[in-house]
Amino acid sequence: MRSKPMFGTLLLLTALSGCPSGEPQTGSSGKLTGEVRATTIGEIPLSDPLSLAWNGTPETSVMLLPQTVAYPNLIKQSVKELRVRALADAQFLAVRLEWNDPSLDEKLEVDKFTDGVAVEVPLGDPDKTNPMMGDPANPVFILHWKAAWQRDVDRGRADVQDYHPGFISDRPPFVSGGHPYPISEAFETDNARRYLPGTAAGNPVSKIFRKWPVEELQAEGFGSLADHTYQDSQGKGVWKDGKWTVVLALPRQSPDRANPMFVPGKAVMGFAVWDGANQNVGGRKHWAPFVKVVLP
Amino acid sequence: MSKVQNIHLGREMEYPYEGSRPERQIAYIFDTNKCIECQTCTVACKTTWTAGKGQEHIFYNNVETKPYGFFPHGWDVKLLEMLGPGEWQDGKYQGKTIFEAAPPGERVLGYLPEEEDYTSPNLGEDVCSGDVQRGAFFQNIHNTWMFYLARICNHCTYPGCLSACPRKAIYKRPEDGIVLVDQSRCRGYRECVKACPYKKIFYNMVTRVSEKCIGCFPLIEQGEQPQCVKTCIGKIRLQGFLSRPGEEKADNPIDYLVRIKKIALPLYPQFGTEPNVYYIPPLHVPRLFLQQMFGPGVEEALKTYRSAPADKQLLAALLMFGNTPKIIHKFKAEKEHAIGYDGMSQEAVKVPFTEPFFARDLFDKKHGVVRLNIT
Ligand code: SF4
Numbered sequence: 195m196r197s198k199p200m201f202g203t204l205l206l207l208t209a210l211s212g213c214p215s216g217e218p219q220t221g222s223s224g225k226l227t228g229e230v231r232a233t234t235i236g237e238i239p240l241s242d243p244l245s246l247a248w249n250g251t252p253e254t255s256v257m258l259l260p261q262t263v264a265y266p267n268l269i270k271q272s273v274k275e276l277r278v279r280a281l282a283d284a285q286f287l288a289v290r291l292e293w294n295d296p297s298l299d300e301k302l303e304v305d306k307f308t309d310g311v312a313v314e315v316p317l318g319d320p321d322k323t324n325p326m327m328g329d330p331a332n333p334v335f336i337l338h339w340k341a342a343w344q345r346d347v348d349r350g351r352a353d354v355q356d357y358h359p360g361f362i363s364d365r366p367p368f369v370s371g372g373h374p375y376p377i378s379e380a381f382e383t384d385n386a387r388r389y390l391p392g393t394a395a396g397n398p399v400s401k402i403f404r405k406w407p408v409e410e411l412q413a414e415g416f417g418s419l420a421d422h423t424y425q426d427s428q429g430k431g432v433w434k435d436g437k438w439t440v441v442l443a444l445p446r447q448s449p450d451r452a453n454p455m456f457v458p459g460k461a462v463m464g465f466a467v468w469d470g471a472n473q474n475v476g477g478r479k480h481w482a483p484f485v486k487v488v489l490p
Numbered sequence: 491m492s493k494v495q496n497i498h499l500g501r502e503m504e505y506p507y508e509g510s511r512p513e514r515q516i517a518y519i520f521d522t523n524k525c526i527e528c529q530t531c532t533v534a535c536k537t538t539w540t541a542g543k544g545q546e547h548i549f550y551n552n553v554e555t556k557p558y559g560f561f562p563h564g565w566d567v568k569l570l571e572m573l574g575p576g577e578w579q580d581g582k583y584q585g586k587t588i589f590e591a592a593p594p595g596e597r598v599l600g601y602l603p604e605e606e607d608y609t610s611p612n613l614g615e616d617v618c619s620g621d622v623q624r625g626a627f628f629q630n631i632h633n634t635w636m637f638y639l640a641r642i643c644n645h646c647t648y649p650g651c652l653s654a655c656p657r658k659a660i661y662k663r664p665e666d667g668i669v670l671v672d673q674s675r676c677r678g679y680r681e682c683v684k685a686c687p688y689k690k691i692f693y694n695m696v697t698r699v700s701e702k703c704i705g706c707f708p709l710i711e712q713g714e715q716p717q718c719v720k721t722c723i724g725k726i727r728l729q730g731f732l733s734r735p736g737e738e739k740a741d742n743p744i745d746y747l748v749r750i751k752k753i754a755l756p757l758y759p760q761f762g763t764e765p766n767v768y769y770i771p772p773l774h775v776p777r778l779f780l781q782q783m784f785g786p787g788v789e790e791a792l793k794t795y796r797s798a799p800a801d802k803q804l805l806a807a808l809l810m811f812g813n814t815p816k817i818i819h820k821f822k823a824e825k826e827h828a829i830g831y832d833g834m835s836q837e838a839v840k841v842p843f844t845e846p847f848f849a850r851d852l853f854d855k856k857h858g859v860v861r862l863n864i865t
């Protein structure tokens with residue numbers, strides 16, 4: 195574990211809390227509700243969402259709403275609150291997102307949907323940016339984590355035999371090796387990949403190998419989500435005792451001009467949560483409008 | 491929602507997008523009376539397009555036995571139940587389509603099949619409508635019945651799949667109306683799987699995106715009919731192009747059979763997508779069942795079908811089925827032959843109205859054997 199003592203936390207928070215758009219609220223639980231305050235740390239424990247280092251930064255409670263603006267809507271709300279903490283080091287701004295979810299949903303099949311979470315940051319003027327996926331004049335940056343991708347990273351890409359043990363079918367064309375023709379080994383040639391059409395077409399969703407369980411995206415309105423060529427962000431999620439704890443780490447500065455910069459001061463961030471058990475996917479999501487993030 | 495003209499329903503209907511018909515619409519005619527359920531079409535399609543991993547349950551083409559066969563399980567009865575009854579009056583559908591019956595927050599009325607619904611694709615195969623009673627015999631009317639229904643994507647004029655996709659990753663080609671999923675843009679939301687009333691769009695758990703019949707567009711672009719049509723053993727299929735309504739040409743076999751003779755009918759027109767696979771209904775199945783499945787034109791279609799032996803033009807159009815890999819754009823009836831022409835107006839096929847008859851001696855002198863007639 196790489197947690198290191200924090201420094202200057204109290205002084206910094208006191209200095210920043212008097213921001214012009216109003217005092218943050220403290221709820222009955224003692225949590226912040228109006229803004230997220232990041233605390234500086236020597237090195238963020240990126241690989242351990244449950245690290246005690248996260249206890250040293252205040253928790254903000256973010257109320258979630260069902261998405262009902264664009265088709266298709268989220269009809270049934272199943273997650274009410276997202277608990278957010280933020281840490282910053284020289285390289286990353288990391289948010290730890292925690293929410294209650296009684297079931298771990300990481301399987302993708304026709305009727306199985308994955309849990310997920312995303313943060314959204316305006317790339318232009320926050321006051322002009324629509325928190326519902328931005329618009330062409332004011333695009334947004336999105337960092338999306340999915341439980342299914344976490345499974346891919348932790349335990350290898352889910353294959354047919356993982357979901358359907360003992361499944362046997364004819365030899366797919368042009369594959370190498372023998373049964374069960376693992377997708378991470380047997381489909382190396384272009385000819386074999388032709389029978390994985392999404393992968394052959396370069397669809398990021400169809401990637402066979404994934405280094406991180408997160409994806410950097412850009413949007414300029416509903417239905418416009420597009421992935422970044424360069425992926426600089428990181429993340430890690432853990433499901434334990436009926437709740438997800440997910441760390442999303444965004445580089446503070448990136449050579450990629452499509453990434454936001456996180457300089458000391460203020461930023462805003464929107465949030466979205468998907469509950470796989472309730473068939474949340476795409477626009478069928480829980481969301482929260484922009485929340486102020488105070489950065490050291 | 492916009493108002494569009496649905497020619498199958500004889501009225502305008504609500505649709506999420508403006509109506510724009512392609513220059514010409516890919517269309518198919520399947521003669522259910524000739525299908526032998528050999529599944530050659532299914533295998534031809536599967537080996538061409540869906541032999542990969544994650545595609546095991548994907549059948550762009552399947553052939554199911556009605557009334558008890560379904561792939562995926564119960565696909566049509568489930569949706570019919572959700573949609574509720576709808577009346578036809580003077581050729582006009584009075585009920586609601588899947589777009590008009592969409593629940594709040596949704597664009598389309600649909601359901602997402604479960605994983606298990608894709609198991610046993612031959613469920614209900616060859617199962618009759620009821621038991622054959624002891625002592626029953628044929629009295630010109632079949633007491634029990636079943637028929638084979640070959641199914642592919644209908645490349646609908648108003649696709650349910652396309653209308654439900656929040657990313658606009660599904661598109662309809664303006665040049666031929668083929669409906670395709672952009673494999674590079676789909677994010678696997680499965681809204682299309684839920685919305686397609688025919689359940690002819692599938693989720694691939696390996697690539698994590700949706701896939702559907704591509705109408706064998708590389709063949710179409712070379713003037714050839716799709717794999718499932720070319721390989722059909724029963725010669726039940728014809729693929730061609732439908733003209734825009736009002737621009738029908740009597741020498742185009744698809745226009746002629748679908749719009750002029752009205753011998754082939756859409757499958758479940760009440761769903762509202764204006765599907766473009768047209769079926770010649772089976773002759774021996776109870777009319778009510780057929781009317782629910784193919785709409786109010788069943789009786790007339792069957793009457794016309796029965797008249798084919800005496801109608802040379804109609805017979806000529808029916809002889810275009812299964813006799814050439816080329817797409818037939820025009821046909822004509824000559825004295826002894828039906829002739830089909832490709833897109834370059836070149837003769838592509840010449841079929842005799844009466845098959846030549848050869849009588850051979852019973853004894854083959856050359857080989858010194860008695861000939862057995864085995865056909
Ligand atoms: S190949 Fe033709 S006859 Fe055989 S099952 Fe398919 S449609 Fe029916």
Ligand code: SF4
Nearest residue numbers: 643644646650651686
């Ligand atoms: S049959 Fe289904 S998949 Fe094909 S175009 Fe129509 S709605 Fe789309």
